[in-house]
Amino acid sequence: MTTSKNLAFIGLGVMGSPMASHLAQGGHQVCVYNRTPVKAQQWLDQHSGHSFVTTPAKAAAEADIVLLCVGKDDDVREVITGPQGILQTLKAGSLVIDHTTASASLAQEMATACKEKQIDFLDAPVSGGQQGAENGQLTIMVGGEQAAFERGQPIMELFAKAVTHMGPAGSGQMTKMVNQICIGGLVQALAEGLNFAERAGLDQQKVIDVISQGAAGSWQMVNRHKTMINDEYEHGFAVDWMRKDLAICLDQARKLGAQLPVTALVDQFYAEVQNLGGGRWDTSSLLRRLQATRPK
Structure with a gap:
């Protein structure tokens, strides 16, 4: 058992809310903040004995x-x-453990800012979606110093099936980029x-x-x-967020001189899904794009 700690969790979206719940269920004292206070109050209504406040500070x-x-670099x-x-x-x-999917340069910037205050920082983006967060089965890829990782690992394991240290600050975000590149294809x-x-x-099922x-399984x-x-897409990881992630991947690829031709093409396909009104649809809605554009 991990010794009970005072934890703060910031950002109670579809991922953050269940992640914070696992921390509370793990015996820690959790104080939450969310930009929309009603979400923080809803979380607190389900977790008596904890608290919410009106600013991150x-x-x-x-x-x-x-x-x-949270959402993106500027939010972090x-x-x-x-x-x-x-x-x-x-x-x-x-x-500080940042589970936001953001840029590697942002992670390095935040690590430096924290270090100036003698505070450790980990960039720790997650994979597994809302279902993984709710079931405590996320995969977490972590950048930062080894000692900081060892401090944070027992906490992250409360909502993860795998927590892996990938290297110095920014390495977690770089690994998440690889994840999103592979998912898009x-x-x-x-x-x-x-x-x-x-x-x-053919019978699709x-x-x-x-x-x-066989080899095609994933x-x-x-x-x-x-x-x-069943043409159902009102669930899962939204196209809007995937395009945000792919933009980070494509920007980093330009800096590295790495070619991402398939990723760039899929990103444009997601733009077409957005034009169909599917910004909040699950990323698997790429099928609806094909069905919408095929000859009658």
Whole structure:
């Protein structure tokens, strides 16, 4: 058992809310903050004995470890270094764990800002989606110093099945980029395969039952084929967020001189899904794009 700690959790979206719940269930005292206070109150209504506050600075005032899962680089920067950010109150020797998917340069910037205050920082983006967060089965890829990772690992394991140290600050975000690059290609291939099967007059479910047992099998195939076949996309990881992530990947690729032709193409396909009104649809909605554009 991990010794009970005072934790702050910032960002109670579809990922952050269940992650914070696992911390509370793990025996820690949790103080939460969310930009929309009603979400913080809803979380507190389900977790008596904990607390919520009105600024990140107040959340961090008594915390040993601050965890955050917000939207994008600017959100992270505001939460950590802004006028009401956690560095205004967080004591020396504390630890910040950022679960936001953001840029590697942002992670390095925040690590430096924290170090100036004698505070450790980990960039720790997650994979596994809302289902993984709710079930405590996320995969976490972590950048930062080894000693800081060892401090944070027992906390992160409360909502993860795998927590891996990837290297110095920014390494977690770089690894998450690889994750998103691979997912984009996999989902597009799955969408093309299902569309092909339908046009060929095949039973799509039988096709998946067969090929999922062979070399074509993937997490996306196992977990998304049913809703794709049923044309259901009001769930999962939103296209808007995937495009945000792919923009980070493409920007980093330009800096590295790495080619991402498939990723760039899939990113444009997601732009077409957005034009169909699917910004909040699950990323597997690439199939609907094919169905919308095929000849009648």
